[in-house]
Amino acid sequence: MAILEIRNVTRRFGNLKAVDDVSLSIEAGEFFTLLGPSGCGKTTLLRMIAGFDEPDQGALFLEGQPLAGIPPEKRPVHTVFQSYALFPHMSVAQNIAFPLRMAGKDEDEIRRRLKETLELVHPQRQGAAFSARTRAARSSVALARGLINKPRLLLLDEPLGALDASCANRWKAS
Numbered sequence: 424m425a426i427l428e429i430r431n432v433t434r435r436f437g438n439l440k441a442v443d444d445v446s447l448s449i450e451a452g453e454f455f456t457l458l459g460p461s462g463c464g465k466t467t468l469l470r471m472i473a474g475f476d477e478p479d480q481g482a483l484f485l486e487g488q489p490l491a492g493i494p495p496e497k498r499p500v501h502t503v504f505q506s507y508a509l510f511p512h513m514s515v516a517q518n519i520a521f522p523l524r525m526a527g528k529d530e531d532e533i534r535r536r537l538k539e540t541l542e543l544v545h546p547q548r549q550g551a552a553f554s555a556r557t558r559a560a561r562s563s564v565a566l567a568r569g570l571i572n573k574p575r576l577l578l579l580d581e582p583l584g585a586l587d588a589s590c591a592n593r594w595k596a597s
């Protein structure tokens with residue numbers, strides 16, 4: 424069964440059809456890329472998968488279950504935004520561990536998962552606040568935060584442009 428099925432999804436903003444009757448299905452383990460010019464509706468589609476927006480027509484199914492009405496925090500989906508949306512007042516490690524803290528995991532598990540995740544994506548100087556970091560460093564923190572909770576679906580809205588190829592390859596292989 425497809426992990427994600429998008430069936431005839433349309434999203435309008437006034438007269439504009441940002442997403443026009445899109446259907447596709449994605450299998451578990453598949454690495455699926457949406458390519459298209461600016462404004463063609465890529466982010467709008469990702470927002471509906473994540474639950475930040477709902478379609479005007481059509482439906483989305485995760486592992487066969489309809490997603491309609493399920494809030495983002497109840498979906499096993501993590502989005503890494505183009506802007507990274509990191510917390511500037513937290514250290515790198517605190518940012519990465521944030522989804523586990525929100526999920527109420529105990530400190531032992533948080534420490535173990537943090538170590539595992541940092542082996543895949545290793546931003547330097549984990550203890551430090553990262554307000555002055557480069558774009559590459561911030562993008563690796565955002566990616567690690569996306570991977571730590573082992574989401575069923577990881578949605579990446581063009582966040583990897585600043586990463587070096589070896590780092591991108593390590594997590595793709597994992």
Ligand SMILES: Nc1ncnc2c1ncn2[C@@H]1O[C@H](COP(=O)(O)OP(=O)(O)OP(=O)(O)O)[C@@H](O)[C@H]1O
Nearest residue numbers: 436439440441459460461462463464465466467468
């Ligand atoms: N909340 C909104 N209200 C009105 N129009 C919107 C809204 N969100 C997106 N749009 C419009 O919908 C269209 C699709 O936007 P979207 O951001 O999904 O494109 P995109 O493919 O992600 O573009 P980019 O490659 O620049 O990120 C654009 O014309 C955009 O202006």
Ligand SMILES: [Mg+2]
Nearest residue numbers: 465466467580
């Ligand atoms: Mg976009």
